[in-house]
Structures are given as C-alpha cells and as structure tokens.
Amino acid sequence: MSTKRTGSVLVLGAGIAGIQASLDLAESGYYVHLVESSPAIGGVMPALDKTFPTNDCSMCILSPKLVDCGRHLNINVMTTSELIDLEGEPGNYKAKVKTRARYVDPAKCTGCGSCTEECPVKVDDDFNQGLSKRKAIYKQYAQAYPNAYAIDKNKCLKFKNAKACGKCLKACQAEAINHEMEDEINELEVGAVILMPGFDAYDASKLDYYGYGKVPNVITSLEFERILSASGPFGGHLIRPSDEKEPKKIAWIQCVGSRNCKNDHGYCSSVCCMYSIKEAVIAKEHSEHDLDTAIFYMDMRTYGKEFEKYYNRAQEEQGVRFVRNRVYELTEGEDGSVKIRYALEDGSIQYEEFDMVVLSVGLEPKGEAVELAKKLGIELNQYNFCEAKPLTGINTNKEGIYVAGAFSGPRDIPETVMQASAAAGEAQALLSEAKGTLTKAKEYPAETDVAGEIIRTGVFVCHCGINIAGVVDVPNVVDYAKELPGVVLSTNKIYACSQDSSGQIKEAIKEHNLNRVVVASCSPRTHEPMFQETLKEAGLNPHLFELTNIRDQCSWVHMDEPEKATEKAKDLVKMAVNKVALAKPVQPVKLDMNHDVLVIGGGVSGMTNALNLAEQGYQVNLVEKEQQLGGIARRLHYGLKGEDVQGYLNQLINQIEQNNNIKVYTGQEIADVNGFVGNFTTTLTDGQQIEHGVTVIATGSQEYQPQEYLYGENHRVKTLLELETEIADGQLDKVNNVVLIQCVGSRDSERPYCSRICCTKSIKTALKIKERRPEAKVYILYRDIRTYGFYEDLYTEARQKGVIFIRYSEDNKPVVENVEDGLRVTVTDHVLGEPVEIYTDEIGLASAIVPPVENNQKLSKFYKVPLNEDKFFLEAHLKLRPVDFSTEGVFMCGLSHGPKNLEENISQAKAAAGRAATVLAKDQITVEGKSAVVDKKKCSACGTCEQICPAKAIKVDEEEQAAVVNEALCKGCGACSSSCRCGAINVKGCTDEQIMAMLSAL
C-alpha cells in the first residue's frame, strides 16, 4: 500500500460495543463515524434491568458512556443510518452511508417531549417489547442520545394525509419537526471499519411446543427485563402482563433456540444461564411476598468471572431452584398458569405449574447485518455469525475490517466491551501513521481574569417550551432573581439550550460584563457541559457557572402544585446564585506524560499486547520472568479450533524479536515501582530502571497441581496439558481407554470458580485421541458441560463420535484406584443412578487454572491494583471496564484476569492495547482540576485523608508535615475533606463555603 492511510474509522452499530470502540478510537487520535440504524445509540443495554454479576442497573452504568460518546468532538454519531456500500482497501475505504429521514432535526429538538404529548397515534412500544404503547413521534427511551424525537413514518397520520394532523408541529416551539425531510446518502472516507451490529433475540414462536404467543403468561426473557425495569411498562412492579396479577411462582426455560441442531441453532447462546439466574434473583427482590423461582436447564453454564459464585449464592442464599431436565411442552393451566411437562435425568416424566414462564431466548445474528456482510464479502460461519479468524479475536477475512460483540458469536457484555476495545486496538495499529490527522480540537478566546472583580451574576431562566413554564411561573422567578445579591441581569429563555440562546448568553456576558452565570433549566448531568462551553466561548472560565434544575427536579415532579413549584424554583435559583458568587476559576491540571509502555509477562497475552502497541508506534518494554518468551502456551499444541499453537507462538516470538519498538527483558521480575499514570518508574530485579507512562499486567496463570485422583502417585494420571504433550508426541496412539475428569480443583470450596476452558479442552482432547485412534474409548466425567458458544459443536461432534459423557455430582466425586495393568474409576452415573466401573489406561485431569498468588499480591501492592477473592486481578468494573484498573494508566489482560482460552486472551490483549492507547495518545495528562486542596497551615498530618482516599491521591508528606494532593489522580470526591477534622481540605468547585452559602438560602 503506497497511499497514505486515512485517520478515521467507521463503527457500525452503536450498542455498548460501538460506543466503547468509538470512545477508544476518538480518545486515541482517530475520527469516528458511528453508524446506527435506530434513532438512538445504546443498543440492547438500555432495555435491560440489572446486569450480572454485579446487579448494577444497566442504564446507570451505561448512561455516562452515552453522554461521553454523544458529546465527543471526534465522534460523528449517525443515527437512523446504515452502511450500504464499501469500496477501497485497508487504510483507505470509501463508505456509503444512507441516513433515513428522522423528520425531527436533532440539532433543534430539545427533547422536551411536548410533541409526543399531543400526538394522537398510539403504537406498540418496541423498546418495551410491545408491552406498552408509545406515540408515532417518539424517543426510543428516556435517557436516549441524541436526546431528540423521531417520527415513525408508517404510523404518522400526516404522512397518510398531509392535512390530517400536524399537532406535533404546533406543540414544538423549537420548530424542530419537518415532515418534508428526505433520506440522505453520504460518502465517507475511512481507514478501517468495525462491524458491531449486535444480535437479534431468537423468535420463540418458532418452537410451538413452548407455546409462546399462544399460552398466556409465557413470555421471553427480554419482556421480563422490561417488566422488572423501573422505567418499564409497569414501573418495576412484578406482574403478569396478561392479567396484571402478581406471580407467586415463576419458571425459566433455558436453551430456547439454542443448543438445538434441529432448528439450525446448534450453538450455545452463552449468556442465558447467567441472565436467567439474575432475573430470578432480581424477581425475588422485587416481589413483596415469597417468590418461588425455578430454572429448568440442561447444563448450568456459569463460566465467566465471578459467575459461579453468583450461581452458588442464588442457589444457597436466595433459594432459586435449579431443575436439570428436558422440557417437552408448555400448556395452559388453570387461572392463567402455565403447565410444564418435562423429563428428569432418570427419564421420569414430571409436571409442574407456574404462574408465569420465562423463555430464555438465545441470540442470533441480525438479518441486515448478515446481508451487509455478504455484500462486503465477509465470511460467515454455518450459523451466519461472523466468526473471527482463528487466533485473532476480532479480525475478519478482510484486512481493515474487524468484528466485535455478538455478531461474531453470542457473548456477554464484558466480552463484548473487551472485543470492542480490541477492534479499536487493531484499527489504531493499522492506521497509526494517520493518527491525529482528522481529529479536531477546539480553540477558545483567552480567559478573562475575574480576580478581584465585584460579583456580576447573570441569571437565565428557561421555559423549556411549556415543560417548565407550564408549571413554574417563570416571569415571577426572573423578577425574584433580579433582587438577589450580585445579580445584575435576570431574564428568561424559551429554550436556554438552543443555538440562538447560546449566542444571546454570550452577548449578555459581554454587554453586562457578567463574571458569573446561572442557568435555571434542566439537569446539569446532561446540560452543564454545553453551557460551560458557552462560557468558554465567551472567554469566561467554565467553572464560574451554576446550572440549577427546575425541570427534572421541579416542574416535572410537581405538576399539580404550580405555586409551590414556583417557590421551590425561586429557592433553587437563590441557592445557585449564592453558590456561584463564591465560585472561583478552576484551571485544568496538566502533567508531562511518558509515552513508553511496560508490559509485564511475556506469554501470548503480553506479546500480543506489546506487538500491537509497538505497531502503534510506542516504545514497549516487555518483561518476562522466565528465560524464554511464550508463557504457558509453550505447553499447548492444539488450539480449540485445531490451530497449530506452536507454529503460531514461534511466529509471534519472531515478530516480537524483530520489532525495533520492543525491548525484551527475560529472567526479570519487578522489584519496585514508583509514580503514577504518565510517570511510572519500575525497577527490575537486576536493578535496571524503566520509565514508562502506562503499565500492562499480563502475568498469566498456572495449572493447578492436583492432590486428588492419584495424581503424582500413578504415572498414568496426568493433567490435560501433560496429556496434550503426550498426544502430540504420539505416545497415546495405542491407547484403548482414556478417562478425562472435569473440575479438578475448580468449582469447589477452595476455588469456587469455573476454570472455563476445561470442558472444551477435554472434548477437544477426546476428539484428538479419537482422530488418532478411532477405536479408543474415551470417557468424560463432568458436572456440567460448559461448551459455550460455537464450542457446543465440538460437544455434539464428540457425542456423535462416541465419546461417553458421564455426569457426577460434587458430593459424589469419581474414585480412582490402582489395579493391575492400569486404573479403575468408579463413578455414579446419574441416568442409571448406580456406580459404574471403568478400567482405563490413562486418566486426564482437567485441572484448574490458578493464579500465581504471591506474584499477584506483590504486583497488586506495587501498582495499587486490587485482586479478587480468588487472587486474580480485579478490573475497575466487571461489566464495562474489563481490562482497566481503577488506578489510572494500569491495564491487564490474559489469564491474570481470570481463566480464558487462547483466542479470548489474544482478544483481551488487544483490548488492553486499545485502552492503553487512549492514555498514550495524549501529549500531556490533563485533568479537569476540580480536586481537593490542602491548607497546610491547618493540616495536622494525621493521615486520615490518606487512609480514606479511594483514588490514593493524597499523602502525608513527611517533610512538609502536611497532606499533599496529587491532582492528576484526584477525582474530587471530597471524602478527604469531609473526614478532615481540622478543616484543612477543601474541594475546588464545591467548597465548604459554597455549600454553606447554598444552605443559607433556605
């Protein structure tokens, strides 16, 4: 490729994956076109109630990302749009994007909702899964970005007959609605494309024995999410949609549209076990009486990080019932109940009635996405998912086109987010030469120095159309504000957030020499940055501003009490005026940034990460404690999809060694660490010091050394890794019987987590043995087979090829004994209910993946990053920040994070690179500056603040005998300030004086 590459990326799909990838790219120097087919970004997450395994509210954790993404200067959000064609080559694509007319101009629409109140047309609300109605002019969900309405052309009366309606036009004082709007086609130049169109839920009505659509009170899991949601059709009140009765008994049916070869859905949908447990647990929480919940399943697949503990808690503490079975049929029972006919493992047929049954529907690729992929020549697998190229995590068959999230296979949110960052990482590496060429930065006029000036406050009270003015007496509030101390201007605005209002505020600042501004309108959470922008454009420091919320927290919640609401609005304005009078300019803090990287761990994860960052142009120091690179992969021979792991590994090591940007240190460990993001100094055991800006921990894990099943006593008992080497060496080519035992050292009281890869690994091993010696008998003794995703195909294949699966339970483990010429395994079979004896030549133990505890504890202290109970590293957020630590500038990937297979580790390593690049791309570290400040004279150096600070940003300085704040790390939470007895600590932008001034307005 001779042409220069283009520094922008097209991200297709604005679910959590698209949002994450866009933010990663935009923050690391690339312009992003985020193309989304629906009218709002967010994808499926906004529709979910809580998320496993943290039970965080889905919307609550998503919304900060929505705002960041929506407001980002370098992300061009294109809603109601689709990619229709793509030409060119990696680094230089021309993308044709069609934007369907929305009939509402998002630049003018303020999201006030007056139009929707007037609209006479009621439509099933897709967002609520049709459980409630919306109007023909609608916003996808309450917190949607863009915060703008759209018209459903097929339902709007005006499109059927131009004279028929037009009520919305009258209601909209912002004049944002235009029924004449036309579809547009834009051609965009982009360097790379990331496909993240998400998934569709399986249509449960295709399987008539589940009765969906026929038997009342059989609903899907997505419908159930909406029922649970506080913003859902029933306000979070757990009732049956059919008769609004509170259910006392709910069942979940697993694998609806998954693990079903007859229906061409042979794969496992990976997420349903966990979401069903979560739904059962949350349903119990929502229910005022004792709720009986039962999950009907085949294998419980809680293989992810912290999932097994969630499962155990649900079972033991929350009393969720788990029924291992096969469901035959759901029929209508009495009083709207649902009757389940099912078979237990022993073959006995059972019946049970429930008030409501939730079908745990699986995931399938979106039809449009499949069409698009075919058009672009992207290879799809047998299920029409765009499975990534082996051992790439996220690469498609086309260079420069990446795939992430559920389109490449069913996966949960953390893995989706991980892949999104990984795809961003790959795009960053591909386009590194064009970094920063298309991104924009805004220029502002010089800031006016207001120090020593008399307070001159301007107050702007917003009508928000009728949203505020319909309840609150705005002119009254305006007059009231005129009399408040320091106020020199008080006026009203129809929409304070509109373009022309912004211009008027800027003019008023100049005309009246305003040095403080108060806007009384809506929530600072959504609008403060916008108004602060206006101040900056007018040459005022953005912190000389207060936004007080007289809409969301006043007019909207006191609609029937206009007088009292007006009084409240006055109080709120007075509080803001008092607070802003004491506001001082806050300057962002800038610190120098070292752009080098330290990667700890030279396994596949560490190497993949190092290579990506080196390709991005950063200097990487790669530290490995062994003498050789490679890590635990040196013991792997066969990938789960049949890849040649050793060949891959050698090639990777070769690439590392050839790369001029990578310096490798073998036989070294970390001896000491100083500093923080942008300025780390790490000392190695031989005394060498490395200065670096970010740290990536990729220290891996180990194979558990079994204490059970005669391991170490009888040479025929081996771990899976040992067995793999023997197979590769041909030592098992004449074997007759092999028994593979699952969950050795996993899922027990000592290690209550699932090691995730062993089931698939064992089945792969069994198939390898069968391939080499078809007549060999291979037994797999298991507790649950956890071949998630497409690995389910391997399970199917193994059964077809005669691998024998016998389930045992934790309290009745197999017994291994020495006998002449071999070994005897006794296991109680669950189908027969009787002990079975197997005489075998070899035993393979699927032994757990265990963290190197001491090493992890050491690094945990050095880099101030936490470990979980199992002593794996613990990320900043299990759901949305899977490779970050809350300590800035430190990232992780691979087995140090938890058990994962090679493919997943590679993906995570790229994700850590994608995330690290967002830090590395900055010239300097810049923080907003609303940090804690210490008055040294008052400080008695007691150290309470140091103990309390969650960001580890404050420390007692021995010399000074006072606490010192590291502004680069301080998040401005103020916990130090409120715990300081001596009053020595204050918080910029929210000082004690300001809070007192607000309280004195009461």
Place this chain on the structure above:
Amino acid sequence: MQKLTKEIQDTAKKLLEENKVDLVVGFAKGSLPLRSTPYFARTAEQAEELVWNQFCENNLANYLKKREEKVAVVAKGCDIRAIVALIKENQINRDNLYIIGVTCQGMIDRNKADELVNGKEILETETNGEEIVLKGKDLEQKAKVEELLYDTCTRCAYGNPVIYDELIGEEQPAKEPNFEDIEKFEALSAEERAQYLAKEMEKCIRCYACRNACPMCYCDTCFVDESTPQWISKRANSAKDNLIFQGVRVFHQLGRCADCGACERACPMGINLSLLTRKGVKDVKETYGYEAGLNPDDKPVLSDFETDDPQPFLMKE
C-alpha cells in the same frame, strides 16, 4: 503508692542518667491537697520530684504530641490508649517515646470528696490501702477510695496498660467495659433526651476547656473558630450551637476517643460530657467491635472499609 513513686523515680533517673531520654513527663505533688500536677523532669534531680498517687488524673498524652526530643512518659491505661491513637495519627513518634506504664485502680474525684465533707476545706489526705482519710480544720473523715473514684474510672476496663516499655504496679483484675449510664440514657424517649441535652448545653460557657484537655483534640484551628465558613456562632448564648459544638466533637472522636474522661474533668460547669463521648464509644464498639487505642497496628475503624461491614444505619426500618 510510696513504692510506685519510688519505682517511677528510679526508672526516670536511670533513663535520664543513661541519656536514653531527654525528658520524663510525669506527675509531681500539687500545690493543693487532692491534686497532682503534670511535671517535666529533665535531670535526675528533677526526677526526685515525681510522684504517683490517686490524684494523677490528667491525661499526659497531651504533652507528647509533635515532640522532637526523646521522651519518657508515666502513663496509666487511659493515657496509653490515647497515646496509641495518637501514634496512629502521626502525632507521636513511637520510636522517640519510652512508656513507663502504671497500672491504675482509678483516680479520686475531688468533687465527690468535697461533697462527702459537706464543702469543708480539706487540707491534707492520707491513704491507707483501700481507705482514705480526709483531714482539715475540725475534720477527719474516713472514706473508701472506691467510693470517691471518678465515674469514668469506675467504668474503665483498662487499668492495665495495653502497651508499654516498662510496667510498674500490680496487674489489675480484668473488667468488661460498662455502659449502664449510656443504656439508661438510650432508654429515654427522644423528647426526654433532647430536653436533658438542652439543659446540659445551657450550662456551657464555651471556654473550650474540654477541647483543650482532650488529647485527641489537636487541630490548629478548631471548626468553631473558623470564619470561612463560620459553621456556628462563636458565642455561648445558643444552647443549640453549644450542642453542635459538642456533637461535632463527638463525631470527630468516633473510633478515636479513649474514654479517659479528661473533657468532663476539665469542665468548670459540670456538664455531663462523657454521656456524649461514651455514646460514641459504645456505638463504635457495638457496630464495629472496635475500641480506640488498643492496637497500634490496626487501621482506625472509620478510615477502614470492608464490604461486609455492618451498616445498621442503612438497614433501619
């Protein structure tokens, strides 16, 4: 008592002579009966002045903060709890401190003695084991020491120092902390409690003797003296502000108060201050199983967070 005095003097002399410390902080005979006074001995001769008796009520931890020199301190159980708490807060450098721990049976409350003799002037006292003789003009009143002890001392469970470099005196029998006084207060209705506190707070003259006597109150600027922002009025005429002063003091003492009673002993108006501080002590003990100043190595309880911490304040129906 004579024996203890002798032992303290000998230890102090030895430490000073061998230059192990520059200063010994202890008690000397007071100028009035029923009183001992804090005393700084810098030479072996001065160490001869040191005494130990049942009037050594002051909390000497107060004199040890932010000292550069090497210091020895004669300290009873409650003093040492305060010392431990102060070590945690970087106010005392343990490396420069030599603790002469003295076991303690409690200190005598002058007010109780005065009451016993109906306000007659006591000029001299004589202690014989568990008995004390109060002498004066036309006065010779015998009393049991136990009956004259400060209330704080009778409830104290830490007669034996928790840490020390040298221990003087006989080990005291183990006791459990006693919170009967607080339980009684808690049993009152909200209104009764408010009334009681309002009555007590009306007495306050804002002399801040309580604050100055407290070893844990060491801020350079106390919040009551702040002017930006001015949290409360600086005058004593509002019982409500007086209560805020004491209330915030209790907040500041949570998990730190060694329950030595110095605040209450210092109060010239006889306000029942330990009621407030001890309510804090009791709540912290009940909620977190934590008592201040017992273990130099643990983290102060309110600076620490465990996910399984009890959070009863969140659970109350």
Place this chain on the structure above:
Amino acid sequence: MAYEPKIVAFLCNWCSYAGADLAGIGRLQYPTNLRVVRIPCSGRINPLFIFSALRNGADGILTSG
C-alpha cells in the same frame, strides 16, 4: 396551616441526583418540600453540613449516594 417540613437532600451527582432526574423523566410526583444540594460524591458530606442545614432551618436531611 398544616406543618410543612423543609427537607434538604445531599445527593451524589453520579447516582441519586441522576435518580432524581429520572423521577422527573418518569413524571413521578412528590411533595415540593425538598431542596437538593448536588455534591460530587456522598463522601463529600461533612457532618457539619448536616448540622448547618438544620441550623439554617431544615427539619430533616436526606443523604443519598
């Protein structure tokens, strides 16, 4: 006139304040007696703020974070 208490709420910007916004979006109606002070984190709440609010005439305090 019936007794109308004044309540001061200290709400964390990231959760409870957002929750109060959501109550607005959902048009949930509640009494007007509440005055909200938005703070960067519930950790910002100094016990003195609570006393000060009471001193300034508040009858009750809601802290949430």
